[in-house]
Each structure stands twice: as structure tokens, then as C-alpha cells.
Amino acid sequence: MIKVAINGYGTIGKRVADAVAAQPDMEVIGVSKTKPSAEAFIANQRGYPLYIAEINRKPLFEEAGIEVAGDVIEMIKQADIVVDATPGGIGVKNKKLYELHDVKAIWQGGEDHEVAGFSFCSSCNYEEAKGRQFTRVVSCNTTGLCRIIHAVDEAFRVKRVRATMVRRGSDPGEVKKGPVDAIVLNPVEIPSHHGPDVQSVLPQINITTMAMIVPTTFMHMHALQMELEKEATKEDIIGIIEAHPRMGLVRGATGIKSTAELKEFAQDMGRQRADLYENCIFADSVGFVGKELFLFQAIHQEADVVVENVDAIRAMMNGAADAATSIQMTNEALGFHAI
Ligand SMILES: NC(=O)C1=CN([C@@H]2O[C@H](COP(=O)(O)OP(=O)(O)OC[C@H]3O[C@@H](n4cnc5c(N)ncnc54)[C@H](OP(=O)(O)O)[C@@H]3O)[C@@H](O)[C@H]2O)C=CC1
Ligand SMILES: O=C(OP(=O)(O)O)[C@H](O)COP(=O)(O)O
Structure with a gap:
């Protein structure tokens, strides 16, 4: 042991x-x-x-x-x-x-x-x-980014990543932290630490990130764009996510459009502490403009x-x-x- x-x-x-x-x-x-x-x-x-x-x-x-x-x-x-x-x-x-x-x-x-x-x-x-x-x-956001970027890079070569992180203000028990009524640019400067952090795991990835924090306590939300070298379809990307042990799909049929509904979902699934260990990728957000892939993913910071x-x-x-x-x-x- x-x-x-x-x-x-x-x-x-x-x-x-x-x-x-x-x-x-x-x-x-x-x-x-x-x-x-x-x-x-x-x-x-x-x-x-x-x-x-x-x-x-x-x-x-x-x-x-x-x-x-x-x-x-x-x-x-x-x-x-x-x-x-x-x-x-x-x-x-x-x-x-x-x-x-x-x-x-x-x-x-x-x-x-x-x-x-x-x-x-x-x-x-x-x-x-x-x-x-x-x-x-x-970090939690960097982990969520690394998982998806690496999986897509292995299959289709990622030329460039742009990501914006909308981060929870504090963990649920942190009563003294905020913001309570603001959207805070954190940091104002670009890039946020997440891009260089992704490169500490995946040095070959060209990535720039921006981040802000908002008055919520459960999960971060990423708006992610990846320009790919090879042609790929939405179905290819969905297949990669489905095959990955640490990534999951929030399917349109669930009607889930928010972190609040994801929390309810996690509780109903019987997850301990409502923990979502996986990237929660919104299936209906996965799409292409040319060779540029777009998606939203929610990341449970505590899990x-x-x-x-x-x-x-x-x-x-x-x-x-x-x-x-x-x-x-x-x-x-x-x-x-x-x-
Ligand atoms: N919270 C999050 O969402 C995430 C956090 N992280 C990272 O994980 C790390 C921990 O964060 P988090 O769990 O949120 O922090 P917390 O503040 O929730 O927990 C830290 C714990 O460390 C204890 N502690 C403080 N000082 C000492 C010390 N000198 N020796 C032993 N124990 C000590 C505290 O005990 P006591 O209360 O008794 O002082 C507390 O239990 C940080 O690096 C953070 O950036 C990474 C991903 C997500
Ligand atoms: O690792 C985290 O976020 P990060 O990936 O934005 O650094 C955790 O949510 C901790 O962030 P905090 O430093 O705002 O408590």
C-alpha cells in the first residue's frame, strides 16, 4: 500500500x-x-x-x-x-x-x-x-484546458488556441471572498496564467487566454476556440470526448444550459459532494467555422x-x-x- x-x-x-x-x-x-x-x-x-x-x-x-x-x-x-x-x-x-x-x-x-x-x-x-x-x-482550469487540447491535438493537430475563462468568485464555504456584485477582470492583462500554465504541460501548444471572475461558487465556464491543422467534423470531436475517461458531454436533451443545472444533475447522479471530475462539454456548442473549433465547457474547480x-x-x-x-x-x- x-x-x-x-x-x-x-x-x-x-x-x-x-x-x-x-x-x-x-x-x-x-x-x-x-x-x-x-x-x-x-x-x-x-x-x-x-x-x-x-x-x-x-x-x-x-x-x-x-x-x-x-x-x-x-x-x-x-x-x-x-x-x-x-x-x-x-x-x-x-x-x-x-x-x-x-x-x-x-x-x-x-x-x-x-x-x-x-x-x-x-x-x-x-x-x-x-x-x-x-x-x-x-490548476483546475488548466487541467480542463489540457485534457481537451491534448486530445484534439493528438487527432487533428492544434494550430492555435484562444480561451476565455469565466471563473467562479469563491468556493461555496468561503464566505469572506467575492465578488458579490461585479464582474472582475482577473487579470486585466493578457494572457491570464492559464495559457503559460497549459504550456508547462504541453509546450508545443500556441495558446492565449483571458480570464475574469463572477459572483458564483460552483464551476468555471470556458469559451474555447481551437484552430486545427487537419479537417475535422463535429462528430469527430464528439467521438473524442465520448472516448475520453475524464471528459463528458452535456447533451442537449438534458436541457442543461448553466452551472446551476449541472450542480443539480451531479447531486441527482449521487456524486459525493456533487463533484464533477470531468470536463463538462456542452454538446450543442461543439461546432466549426472552417477549421476553427468552438465549444463551451464547464469545469468543477473543487473536483x-x-x-x-x-x-x-x-x-x-x-x-x-x-x-x-x-x-x-x-x-x-x-x-x-x-x-
Ligand atoms: N479551491 C479550488 O477550487 C482549487 C484550488 N487549487 C489549489 O489547491 C491548493 C489548496 O487550495 P484549497 O484547497 O482551495 O485551499 P483551502 O484554503 O480550502 O485549504 C487549505 C488547507 O490547508 C491548511 N493549511 C494552511 N496552512 C497550513 C500549513 N502551514 N500546514 C498545514 N496545513 C495548512 C488549512 O488549514 P486551516 O484551515 O486549519 O488553516 C486548510 O485546511 C492551492 O494551491 C489552490 O490554488 C487547485 C484547484 C482548484
Ligand atoms: O485553480 C483554480 O483556478 P485557476 O485555474 O483559475 O487558477 C481554483 O479555482 C482556485 O482558484 P482561486 O485562486 O481563485 O481560489
């Missing part, structure tokens, strides 16, 4: 912990928090040993009735691999710790590519992650990177022969079939 520690049990960390716990070849040896919270109670309830960043805060947890197993260093010492899901900018500070204890580590998209020197997306570059000490799983983290663990631990095997194992353990 691969011993996995999750340093930072928040939006991403708690989902990665549950996904790891579901895998037949992995176990969660600990998760971490800095302060007592609802998530800390849940960690206890789920039976994940809870470690804390500063051991002198242990009485605070115990007074709240939360059991503490030890400090983060003790957790790291027991792990084969650490998934660092601390907030962006904190993870990089933990690198020295992972080096000191000679443990493998995975960072998230809130950190720069340089933290690991290697950026990951399962269906794009699994082979290159094999055996590595450090890896960074790219798509979770399955990628599980595959990154397997690749770095040499736990599966190839990407297809790992992706299938991950999906099956979660009972996940793309829509």
Missing part, C-alpha cells in the same frame, strides 16, 4: 483524502490542519489521523474535542508521498521539509511550476511523472484536480504501467464514469 499524507485538509485536501482512501493500492496515513474547524471534526469522523502544523496549538484542538495525532513532521516521516494542498504560496515553503525528510511531494496549481520543475495532467504526460520526487498538478492527484501519486510511486491503467483504477475506485 502506498502511504499518503495530505498536508492541508481544505477544499482540495479533503477530497484528495477521500479519493486516496477509496483506492485499493493506497492508504491515508494522515491529514493536517492549523486550527480547529468543521473540517478538523470531519477528519476525526472519517478516521484520518489529524496532524497539526504547530504542536503548541494541540490544547486548542483538544479543548474543542478534536483528537490530534501529532505534528506535521511526524506525519511526513511516516509517508511515502505527501500531497501538499495548503493554500497557494504556503506549499512552496514546505519544500525544504520534504527535501529534509526525503519524501516525494505533489503541489497544487496555486504554486508556480518551478516548485517542482514538472507540471502534470494524467492524460497528457503521465509517463514523464514516473518515479519523480516532485510534481505539481496544474477535476482530485483524480489527477491520485494518478500523480501512482505515477511517482511507479504503481501502474501507464496512464490508461491508472486513470481506470482511479475512476473505478470512485465509481466514476464521465457523463
Whole structure:
């Protein structure tokens, strides 16, 4: 069994912990928090040993009735691999710790590519992650872009990509974040970080991205254009999406035209936490003007990177022969079939 520690049990960390716990070849040896919270109670309830960043805060947890197993260093010492899901900018500070204890580590998209020197997306570059000490799983939007761009590029060669990301303002629990009543250009400058980030996984892709944030909490929406070198039809693209284990189609017959309806759909499907791990591509938006492909896709920010983290663990631990095997194992353990 691969011993996995999750340093930072928040939006991403708690989902990665549950996904790891579901895998037949992995176990969660600990998760971490800095302060007592609802998530800390849940960690206890789920039976994940809870470690804390500063051991002198242990009485605070115990007074709240939360059991503490030890400090983060003790957790790291027991792990084969650490998934660092601390907030962006904190993870990089933990690198020295992972080096000191000679443990493998995975960072998230809130950190720069340089933290690991290697950026990951399962269906794009699994082979290159094999055996590595450090890896960074790219951000939720970048993951969604990489999946579709790589799949279309393999079949029809992508000449140029233009993408606009309409991003959720905050995660559902982040009551102090906004915007409440604005469309915020984030950033004003072009490109947004997503284009260069895609190139950290797919260096050959010519891509420019723009991004803004809006007052919603569930999912981002991408307006995506790809100029292709070879002739392709709408049916070809639909076929690529249907064959991909991490991409799904929102079919016209569902009547779904929004992220709100997708949330209802995910809940009705019985997905844990309404998580949509797959790119949700609107089938009726897929179309061509000449050799230029257009589509809309919704990306669930809290979920798509979770399955990628599980595959990154397997690749770095040499736990599966190839990407297809790992992706299938991950999906099956979660009972996940793309829509
Ligand atoms: N949320 C999203 O939609 C996505 C986030 N990401 C990336 O994932 C990473 C994590 O983001 P997210 O899950 O949203 O963040 P959250 O703020 O939800 O969770 C971060 C967790 O880290 C804990 N933490 C903070 N400091 C430390 C520390 N020094 N040692 C151990 N634990 C610590 C916090 O605990 P406590 O509350 O006790 O302080 C909290 O549980 C970021 O890089 C982000 O950019 C990537 C894709 C999507
Ligand atoms: O990885 C994400 O978005 P991103 O791909 O736009 O950087 C997550 O939604 C986190 O974004 P945040 O930095 O707005 O919390």
C-alpha cells in the first residue's frame, strides 16, 4: 500500500483524502490542519489521523474535542508521498521539509511550476511523472484546458488556441471572498496564467487566454476556440470526448444550459459532494467555422484536480504501467464514469 499524507485538509485536501482512501493500492496515513474547524471534526469522523502544523496549538484542538495525532513532521516521516494542498504560496515553503525528510511531494496549481520543475495532467504526460520526487498538478482550469487540447491535438493537430475563462468568485464555504456584485477582470492583462500554465504541460501548444471572475461558487465556464491543422467534423470531436475517461458531454436533451443545472444533475447522479471530475462539454456548442473549433465547457474547480492527484501519486510511486491503467483504477475506485 502506498502511504499518503495530505498536508492541508481544505477544499482540495479533503477530497484528495477521500479519493486516496477509496483506492485499493493506497492508504491515508494522515491529514493536517492549523486550527480547529468543521473540517478538523470531519477528519476525526472519517478516521484520518489529524496532524497539526504547530504542536503548541494541540490544547486548542483538544479543548474543542478534536483528537490530534501529532505534528506535521511526524506525519511526513511516516509517508511515502505527501500531497501538499495548503493554500497557494504556503506549499512552496514546505519544500525544504520534504527535501529534509526525503519524501516525494505533489503541489497544487496555486504554486508556480518551478516548485517542482514538472507540471502534470494524467492524460497528457503521465509517463514523464514516473518515479519523480516532485510534481505539481496544474490548476483546475488548466487541467480542463489540457485534457481537451491534448486530445484534439493528438487527432487533428492544434494550430492555435484562444480561451476565455469565466471563473467562479469563491468556493461555496468561503464566505469572506467575492465578488458579490461585479464582474472582475482577473487579470486585466493578457494572457491570464492559464495559457503559460497549459504550456508547462504541453509546450508545443500556441495558446492565449483571458480570464475574469463572477459572483458564483460552483464551476468555471470556458469559451474555447481551437484552430486545427487537419479537417475535422463535429462528430469527430464528439467521438473524442465520448472516448475520453475524464471528459463528458452535456447533451442537449438534458436541457442543461448553466452551472446551476449541472450542480443539480451531479447531486441527482449521487456524486459525493456533487463533484464533477470531468470536463463538462456542452454538446450543442461543439461546432466549426472552417477549421476553427468552438465549444463551451464547464469545469468543477473543487473536483477535476482530485483524480489527477491520485494518478500523480501512482505515477511517482511507479504503481501502474501507464496512464490508461491508472486513470481506470482511479475512476473505478470512485465509481466514476464521465457523463
Ligand atoms: N479551491 C479550488 O477550487 C482549487 C484550488 N487549487 C489549489 O489547491 C491548493 C489548496 O487550495 P484549497 O484547497 O482551495 O485551499 P483551502 O484554503 O480550502 O485549504 C487549505 C488547507 O490547508 C491548511 N493549511 C494552511 N496552512 C497550513 C500549513 N502551514 N500546514 C498545514 N496545513 C495548512 C488549512 O488549514 P486551516 O484551515 O486549519 O488553516 C486548510 O485546511 C492551492 O494551491 C489552490 O490554488 C487547485 C484547484 C482548484
Ligand atoms: O485553480 C483554480 O483556478 P485557476 O485555474 O483559475 O487558477 C481554483 O479555482 C482556485 O482558484 P482561486 O485562486 O481563485 O481560489
